[in-house]
Amino acid sequence: MASSIRPIVQGTLPKRRIRVKGRGLKGEMIGFCRILRRAGLKITSGRIIDVFRCFDSLEATNLDNIYIASKSNLISSQDESMIFDAVFRQYWFDEEGNPYTGDESVQVDTQFEEEGEGQASEGGGSSEEGESDAEGEGQENPGLPSEDDVESAAEPGEQGDDDEGVPSYSPAEVISDKDFSALNMDQVAELRRLIAKLVPKLATKISRRKRPDMRSPEIDMRRSVKRSVRSGGEVLKLFRRRRKIQKTQIVLICDVSGSMDSYSQFLIQFLYSLQNEIKSLRTFVFSTRLSDATPYLRHKDVNTALKRLSMEVHDWSGGTQIGNCLKTFNYEYGRTILNSRTIVIIISDGWDRGDTDTLAEEMNRLKKICYKLFWLNPLLGSPGYRPIDRGMRTALPYCDEFLAAHNLDSLIDMTNKIARI
Amino acid sequence: MTASTNSTKKKKGSEQGFLNVEDVQESFRKLEYISDRTLATTLFLATKLEKPLFLEGEAGVGKTELAKVLASAMDTELIRLQCYEGLDANSALYEWNYAKQLLHIKMEEGRDSDAKQIERDIFSEQYLIERPLLRALLHSKDKPVVLLIDEIDRSDEEFEAFLLEILSDYQITIPEMGTVRAASKPLVVLTSNRTREIHDALKRRCLYLWVDYPSFEKEVEIITTKVPGVSERLAEQISRFMTQARQMDFYKRPGVAESLDWAQALLALHRNELDADAVRETIGCILKYQDDIKRVESDGLDSMVATAQLAPDA
Numbered sequence: 001m002a003s004s005i006r007p008i009v010q011g012t013l014p015k016r017r018i019r020v021k022g023r024g025l026k027g028e029m030i031g032f033c034r035i036l037r038r039a040g041l042k043i044t045s046g047r048i049i050d051v052f053r054c055f056d057s058l059e060a061t062n063l064d065n066i067y068i069a070s071k072s073n074l075i076s077s078q079d080e081s082m083i084f085d086a087v088f089r090q091y092w093f094d095e096e097g098n099p100y101t102g103d104e105s106v107q108v109d110t111q112f113e114e115e116g117e118g119q120a121s122e123g124g125g126s127s128e129e130g131e132s133d134a135e136g137e138g139q140e141n142p143g144l145p146s147e148d149d150v151e152s153a154a155e156p157g158e159q160g161d162d163d164e165g166v167p168s169y170s171p172a173e174v175i176s177d178k179d180f181s182a183l184n185m186d187q188v189a190e191l192r193r194l195i196a197k198l199v200p201k202l203a204t205k206i207s208r209r210k211r212p213d214m215r216s217p218e219i220d221m222r223r224s225v226k227r228s229v230r231s232g233g234e235v236l237k238l239f240r241r242r243r244k245i246q247k248t249q250i251v252l253i254c255d256v257s258g259s260m261d262s263y264s265q266f267l268i269q270f271l272y273s274l275q276n277e278i279k280s281l282r283t284f285v286f287s288t289r290l291s292d293a294t295p296y297l298r299h300k301d302v303n304t305a306l307k308r309l310s311m312e313v314h315d316w317s318g319g320t321q322i323g324n325c326l327k328t329f330n331y332e333y334g335r336t337i338l339n340s341r342t343i344v345i346i347i348s349d350g351w352d353r354g355d356t357d358t359l360a361e362e363m364n365r366l367k368k369i370c371y372k373l374f375w376l377n378p379l380l381g382s383p384g385y386r387p388i389d390r391g392m393r394t395a396l397p398y399c400d401e402f403l404a405a406h407n408l409d410s411l412i413d414m415t416n417k418i419a420r421i
Numbered sequence: 422m423t424a425s426t427n428s429t430k431k432k433k434g435s436e437q438g439f440l441n442v443e444d445v446q447e448s449f450r451k452l453e454y455i456s457d458r459t460l461a462t463t464l465f466l467a468t469k470l471e472k473p474l475f476l477e478g479e480a481g482v483g484k485t486e487l488a489k490v491l492a493s494a495m496d497t498e499l500i501r502l503q504c505y506e507g508l509d510a511n512s513a514l515y516e517w518n519y520a521k522q523l524l525h526i527k528m529e530e531g532r533d534s535d536a537k538q539i540e541r542d543i544f545s546e547q548y549l550i551e552r553p554l555l556r557a558l559l560h561s562k563d564k565p566v567v568l569l570i571d572e573i574d575r576s577d578e579e580f581e582a583f584l585l586e587i588l589s590d591y592q593i594t595i596p597e598m599g600t601v602r603a604a605s606k607p608l609v610v611l612t613s614n615r616t617r618e619i620h621d622a623l624k625r626r627c628l629y630l631w632v633d634y635p636s637f638e639k640e641v642e643i644i645t646t647k648v649p650g651v652s653e654r655l656a657e658q659i660s661r662f663m664t665q666a667r668q669m670d671f672y673k674r675p676g677v678a679e680s681l682d683w684a685q686a687l688l689a690l691h692r693n694e695l696d697a698d699a700v701r702e703t704i705g706c707i708l709k710y711q712d713d714i715k716r717v718e719s720d721g722l723d724s725m726v727a728t729a730q731l732a733p734d735a
């Protein structure tokens with residue numbers, strides 16, 4: 001964890017110039033916010049106003065203060081913190097040689113630093129169009145790129161350009177883009193209909209929330225007393241309530257490595273539909289690295305959701321390291337999102353290039369902390385398939401169910417199995 | 422915690438709160454909370470802008486403690502709402518005292534009272550059980566209270582939405598009584614261990630602060646101030662050991678709370694410095710999973726101890 005709480009500008013103030021050329025702090029801040037917004041941060045005008053309000057009680061001549069005040073107001077997660085730091089560095093410091101790269105007090109993940117700087121300088125360089133007021137006077141612009149920056153910006157995979165050639169940060173590097181748009185629309189529609197039908201069958205869980213139910217043994221005091229007033233304090237009718245019923249918590253961990261390619265289109269549709277039917281579902285995808293796909297799949301429009309997902313997953317169709325990815329899952333999410341009611345479903349062909357010991361260890365841990373562990377293997381549908389490859393053989397003893405997942409029928413089969421639990 | 426008993430003798434006007442960032446740091450230091458500039462500035466801004474403060478960080482880095490210290494530094498009441506799954510408006514906001522209401526109705530029975538009047542009586546403040554959120558609104562009269570909403574990530578989305586409503590207007594409506602509005606906005610501190618993402622709409626209303634593990638120097642300072650009797654040397658060794666431990670692949674990484682427990686344990690065992698035996702005996706203070714303990718024993722407990730024992734200038 002990079003210690004981002006630490007002011008990255010500490011002790012380096014004398015060298016810095018706060019660029020106030022004509023447009024003042026507010027102008028600079030607005031320009032800065034624009035770049036942040038393009039970098040993907042959700043900058044609302046309310047937030048910007050709050051930044052300005054900070055300077056009523058805090059000196060704005062101190063770059064430390066500017067940093068802390070704007071950062072605490074403008075970010076809302078640790079991921080955004082890193083983006084913010086990179087943009088801040090690029091925007092508020094001059095580019096002549098000594099800004100911060102050599103400063104030991106900067107502790108930003110190096111991998112990100114490269115990416116950040118490349119993109120941020122791009123931001124400075126190409127912002128002439130459409131940014132007349134605040135960004136204006138394009139030439140003496142914040143991150144007028146130095147040669148190094150231009151070079152790093154030109155690196156493959158760093159070209160996150162979107163509209164009007166303006167740069168954008170994407171939280172993860174985009175190594176390859178997968179086009180999901182070529183989907184057969186009938187297939188999509190059918191799949192969605194089917195899943196919608198299946199969902200109610202999925203096992204249910206009892207919520208802690210209550211709803212009125214006169215057949216329940218539990219008395220709803222609030223309503224009973226309230227009603228008793230009408231009859232002069234005589235409780236004529238007892239109102240009752242009981243716990244609501246909720247869907248089972250399901251976690252999907254889906255393999256999107258190269259060997260799964262021919263199924264991925266189908267699978268991703270499945271993931272999307274399921275995610276939109278079951279709100280509490282968490283979806284993860286992995287090949288060599290695990291990513292949480294849940295927020296991307298929640299998008300209303302299927303194509304946008306898939307596009308965003310393929311942008312996020314940096315090594316779509318890459319190699320497979322199931323063991324390591326499960327390890328990431330266990331360590332980062334296992335303790336918190338799994339409980340004794342959670343069903344974990346892994347979708348993978350089990351072709352693993354990683355270490356089988358790790359795989360065994362992590363499967364074992366995973367099995368211990370969840371309720372049921374399912375493994376769906378698309379290859380199981382093909383005649384003559386035997387789970388004899390290393391990865392699958394290692395993982396199999398830990399699975400509660402080992403099922404096929406090559407077509408709709410097999411998914412229906414799976415749903416029925418879950419529903420019976 | 423020691424902090425809450427140590428109320429400061431500030432002679433400030435109730436309205437103005439902290440004077441400046443240094444003032445925040447100074448009062449925190451008095452209460453034995455070691456803060457850095459970012460933290461102090463953010464807190465200062467939260468009091469000035471009257472914006473809720475959203476603290477995120479690993480378990481055991483002192484988020485909850487921060488809110489407690491903040492309350493005593495401002496010499497005000499701390500109202501705490503511990504979140505859990507299924508937390509609902511009744512347990513967070515208010516509840517009627519049904520037994521008392523029923524008694525009152527029974528008592529009025531013989532007197533031939535007006536039903537309307539009874540209803541007015543039993544739905545008055547006397548019969549209301551204040552839960553933390555309502556308390557925070559009602560008690561922020563002359564000076565804002567600190568409202569700690571702890572581990573918001575453990576509540577569910579329904580509660581989050583409900584909270585959003587309260588944090589935007591600082592008022593609530595009790596259907597039977599009417600609207601309650603806070604005289605002055607309570608200072609809200611939300612903490613999250615990041616077990617799930619909190620909705621953006623809520624976070625956008627807050628000042629965000631990531632609370633990290635302390636640096637080596639800061640941790641030494643924390644240990645020596647919080648656990649009196651620990652030698653500087655032992656504190657440094659603990660801190661150096663912890664720095665290494667936090668880089669390891671543990672299922673649950675030890676936080677500052679663990680460092681303090683550990684220091685206390687070592688002190689009770691009259692250990693003046695770390696050695697492999699002492700660490701083995703007391704490892705349960707810092708690692709809470711059997712797998713983690715096995716891991717540290719199998720790879721390099723001795724070398725970690727050796728590194729921890731190094732004098733700083735060696």
